[in-house]
Amino acid sequence: MIELQRASRWYGQVIGVNDVTCTIGQGITGLLGENGAGKSTLIKLVTGQLRPTTGAVTVFGETPFANSSVFRRLGYCPETDSFYEHMSCEEFLLLMARLSGVPSSEAAAVAERSLRRVGMYDSRKRKLGACSKGMRQRIRIAQAVQHDPEVLILDEPMSGLDPVGRKEMSDLLLEFGATRTVIISSHILYEVEALTRSIILLHRGRLLAQGDVRRIRDLIDRHPHQVVVETDGSARLLAKELVGLSSVVAARIEGDESRLIVETPRPDEFYTQLRDIVLANNIPLRTFYSQDNNLEAVFRYLVKG
Amino acid sequence: MSQDVAPPPIADLTYRNYDGPKALRPLRWWTLSRSFIRTAMRKKAFWVLFGLLCMQWMLFALFVFINSQADQITGGAQRQLRAFNLANTFVDVTDIWIWVFAIALFIGAGSIAADNRANAIQVYLSKPLTRADYILGKWAGMVILLYFAQFVPMLVAVLYAALDQGFGEFLSSYPRLALVFPLVPLIPAVMHASMLIGISALNRTPAIAGIAYTGIFIVWNLLATAIANAPIVADDSRSTLLFLNPRGVIYGLIFNLVGTRGTPPGFRSELPLPEWAPLLGLALVLCAGSLALAVLRVRAVEVVKG
Amino acid sequence: MNALAIAIWFLKDTLQPKRAVTAVLLGIIGPLFALLFRAFGFTPAETYDASVQLGIFSATLVLAAIAYGGGIVTSEVLGRTIPLLLTRPVPRWTLFMGKWLGAIVLTAAISVVACFLTAVLSFGIEFDTNMLLRDMLVLSAGAVTYVSLFGLLSVLSKRAWLIAAIFGFFWETWVTYVPGDFRRLSVMTYLKQLSPHADVGGQESPLEALSEAFQTAPIDPLTCWNTLAVLTILSLAVSIAVFSTAEFLPTEEAG
Numbered sequence: 001m002i003e004l005q006r007a008s009r010w011y012g013q014v015i016g017v018n019d020v021t022c023t024i025g026q027g028i029t030g031l032l033g034e035n036g037a038g039k040s041t042l043i044k045l046v047t048g049q050l051r052p053t054t055g056a057v058t059v060f061g062e063t064p065f066a067n068s069s070v071f072r073r074l075g076y077c078p079e080t081d082s083f084y085e086h087m088s089c090e091e092f093l094l095l096m097a098r099l100s101g102v103p104s105s106e107a108a109a110v111a112e113r114s115l116r117r118v119g120m121y122d123s124r125k126r127k128l129g130a131c132s133k134g135m136r137q138r139i140r141i142a143q144a145v146q147h148d149p150e151v152l153i154l155d156e157p158m159s160g161l162d163p164v165g166r167k168e169m170s171d172l173l174l175e176f177g178a179t180r181t182v183i184i185s186s187h188i189l190y191e192v193e194a195l196t197r198s199i200i201l202l203h204r205g206r207l208l209a210q211g212d213v214r215r216i217r218d219l220i221d222r223h224p225h226q227v228v229v230e231t232d233g234s235a236r237l238l239a240k241e242l243v244g245l246s247s248v249v250a251a252r253i254e255g256d257e258s259r260l261i262v263e264t265p266r267p268d269e270f271y272t273q274l275r276d277i278v279l280a281n282n283i284p285l286r287t288f289y290s291q292d293n294n295l296e297a298v299f300r301y302l303v304k305g
Numbered sequence: 306m307s308q309d310v311a312p313p314p315i316a317d318l319t320y321r322n323y324d325g326p327k328a329l330r331p332l333r334w335w336t337l338s339r340s341f342i343r344t345a346m347r348k349k350a351f352w353v354l355f356g357l358l359c360m361q362w363m364l365f366a367l368f369v370f371i372n373s374q375a376d377q378i379t380g381g382a383q384r385q386l387r388a389f390n391l392a393n394t395f396v397d398v399t400d401i402w403i404w405v406f407a408i409a410l411f412i413g414a415g416s417i418a419a420d421n422r423a424n425a426i427q428v429y430l431s432k433p434l435t436r437a438d439y440i441l442g443k444w445a446g447m448v449i450l451l452y453f454a455q456f457v458p459m460l461v462a463v464l465y466a467a468l469d470q471g472f473g474e475f476l477s478s479y480p481r482l483a484l485v486f487p488l489v490p491l492i493p494a495v496m497h498a499s500m501l502i503g504i505s506a507l508n509r510t511p512a513i514a515g516i517a518y519t520g521i522f523i524v525w526n527l528l529a530t531a532i533a534n535a536p537i538v539a540d541d542s543r544s545t546l547l548f549l550n551p552r553g554v555i556y557g558l559i560f561n562l563v564g565t566r567g568t569p570p571g572f573r574s575e576l577p578l579p580e581w582a583p584l585l586g587l588a589l590v591l592c593a594g595s596l597a598l599a600v601l602r603v604r605a606v607e608v609v610k611g
Numbered sequence: 612m613n614a615l616a617i618a619i620w621f622l623k624d625t626l627q628p629k630r631a632v633t634a635v636l637l638g639i640i641g642p643l644f645a646l647l648f649r650a651f652g653f654t655p656a657e658t659y660d661a662s663v664q665l666g667i668f669s670a671t672l673v674l675a676a677i678a679y680g681g682g683i684v685t686s687e688v689l690g691r692t693i694p695l696l697l698t699r700p701v702p703r704w705t706l707f708m709g710k711w712l713g714a715i716v717l718t719a720a721i722s723v724v725a726c727f728l729t730a731v732l733s734f735g736i737e738f739d740t741n742m743l744l745r746d747m748l749v750l751s752a753g754a755v756t757y758v759s760l761f762g763l764l765s766v767l768s769k770r771a772w773l774i775a776a777i778f779g780f781f782w783e784t785w786v787t788y789v790p791g792d793f794r795r796l797s798v799m800t801y802l803k804q805l806s807p808h809a810d811v812g813g814q815e816s817p818l819e820a821l822s823e824a825f826q827t828a829p830i831d832p833l834t835c836w837n838t839l840a841v842l843t844i845l846s847l848a849v850s851i852a853v854f855s856t857a858e859f860l861p862t863e864e865a866g
Contacts, residue, residue, distance in 0.1 A: 519674070
């Protein structure tokens with residue numbers, strides 16, 4: 001649905017996006033990266049605000065720049081907090097609905113529906129200039145989804161929302177992601193992780209990784225998984241049994257001999273072996289978990305090295 | 306073995322009862338002015354407008370050059386050239402108001418309006434900076450920039466004229482001009498800065514502030530021009546009435562300072578100078594009124610209606 | 612949403628009670644001039660001529676065109692709302708045309724209403740209908756041309772209002788004083804040829820004296836209309852071409 005083929009974009013001497021090739025299909029995809037990684041540039045390329053300096057960007061098989069037929073099926077929630085401040089929430093959504101191609105006879109109903117969807121119906125008459133940051137964010141999302149687009153691109157969609165709002169937005173995005181293509185650019189890794197395992201990771205304009213976060217994690221050989229195993233004082237005994245395993249590269253005891261940190265490049269194999277050892281030696285096991293089999297670890301390992 | 310004492314969960318709040326003197330950094334307003342000047346000077350458009358202002362003063366140098374070649378020219382043109390008065394020519398060139406006005410608009414329209422839009426005033430006033438510091442800083446930055454933007458090319462042009470004539474002859478022929486010309490750029494600088502600060506403080510959009518100031522400047526001038534020629538106006542009042550508007554105040558005061566109203570049309574009789582007292586009065590009212598508006602409008606909190 | 616619908620939205624939005632203040636202020640310049648000139652003893656004809664020439668042609672028309680025409684694209688870019696518009700399934704040329712139409716209607720309406728009120732305040736109910744209709748028509752044509760020109764500026768520069776102000780209040784005046792046919796490079800020259808009004812007499816500036824020494828022949832009306840039309844069409848065509856192909860990202864005007 002969205003395809004970038006060796007797309008690059010320069011701003012004078014500064015490279016925004018550097019030779020990125022990726023395909024984004026149905027479902028939710030998290031677009032991650034540090035500040036200045038190129039996320040906003042990539043979004044602007046996909047939403048047709050910029051042209052690539054080299055390479056190609058296509059959405060629905062067409063170039064998105066100034067392409068009405070693409071925009072009919074695309075919804076965009078920008079990061080910038082800018083509106084027609086003098087308009088009420090309702091007036092603004094009405095205008096955006098009409099600009100999105102909704103006939104005038106249906107625009108009011110569409111606007112009302114999207115206001116209810118984002119929990120802003122009671123504040124519909126309030127001027128945008130008088131709305132709080134969270135309310136404005138809800139309106140920003142409402143204008144992106146109200147014309148039922150096939151592709152939804154959201155730049156920092158949770159910004160300014162309270163915890164209830166974040167939950168509501170997550171539910172909305174999950175609902176959308178079930179049948180549509182959703183791209184979320186965010187710094188809040190745990191929120192992206194709650195929505196999807198499919199990520200695109202950018203660093204200094206380059207594509208670092210794309211795909212399932214767990215698969216990517218597995219491929220990061222130089223950073224073996226760190227598994228925490230908590231026992232009732234039998235950490236040393238367990239360590240003695242585990243260090244002989246080929247799937248274990250290191251083990252260390254922390255604290256009061258009840259906590260063992262094991263490093264393993266093959267976690268699935270390790271978990272099977274751990275089970276066998278615990279049962280065979282009757283070692284009381286409280287819990288075990290991987291503390292870096294997550295998005296934050298992937299981000300840290302790939303970006304920081 | 307000593308144990309580290311854990312810090313208490315609630316921090317020391319005794320500072321809340323402090324009622325002693327606050328040591329504030331002196332010349333806080335200068336920090337703002339410096340920042341304002343640096344920001345303006347980084348923009349290409351400022352230097353383009355400054356270049357056009359310099360070209361205006363090249364005209365003056367050109368007049369001086371042509372005058373100095375008068376011996377090479379014959380006939381009526383020579384007689385007219387010999388009638389050239391440097392002070393008149395200086396004032397004629399100064400009277401080209403557009404470029405200093407354009408620079409003032411460029412740097413001044415957004416001076417407070419842009420901060421209003423970005424809610425930056427709350428950030429400024431959350432520092433140990435008073436409203437007076439903020440307004441003075443912006444005003445002083447604009448005055449300094451406008452002054453030097455005019456003074457630098459003016460100085461070069463006047464120096465050229467002085468060198469062309471010979472310093473001694475220049476000083477003896479035009480003592481008043483030699484003395485007052487450094488003060489001439491101050492009048493437009495102070496007037497434009499004061500009025501723009503006031504108008505900018507009333508707006509959230511630099512463009513609207515700029516258009517509003519342009520409207521007031523132009524429309525008032527047109528009105529004064531027409532009214533000065535009204536049938537019921539006494540002849541001796543026409544000259545002063547013509548200058549009772551922002552543009553007229555600036556150039557009327559300059560004419561009084563230099564002592565001439567410029568080259569008479571057709572080289573006929575001298576044009577009368579406007580009375581300086583009413584012009585100065587209006588200038589003070591406009592400057593003080595505009596700055597008062599800015600003081601009223603600049604607030605540390607964002608008032609939201611609606 | 613087509614261009615007409617966008618124009619109607621723009622007009623409704625700009626003429627909301629609080630935001631209509633700008634339009635009202637621009638519109639009262641001419642009538643205010645008329646009131647003052649009558650009070651200062653000008654005859655009805657002099658009042659009307661001076662008010663229309665100075666207050667409406669030179670002030671209201673140009674200022675309104677700067678405010679509305681010069682803000683067609685610039686206001687969206689500086690207001691950072693341009694992404695909201697450019698990511699809609701509305702062709703860019705439609706967006707531009709809609710706002711352009713709205714700006715023309717608004718500028719023309721303000722100027723025409725101001726002209727009518729000025730005529731009433733100058734002459735009472737006994738104004739010359741033909742002269743008034745002529746002035747209204749020429750003001751409307753001026754609105755179309757100026758808005759098109761300033762609309763082009765708004766596509767090319769985020770400081771369109773500043774460039775338009777320099778053009779409208781410097782170039783338009785000064786070029787008419789330059790000897791020869793330089794005056795043909797000024798839009799106001801053609802408007803004044805189509806709608807001549809007597810100058811308010813009095814003290815002559817050196818430039819005016821110079822200009823009188825180099826008087827040139829009047830420009831025939833057909834040439835005036837053609838020139839205004841060509842200028843409008845060219846400006847509009849270039850504006851649409853650039854707006855449809857250039858990149859516009861939100862930006863801010865720094866203080």
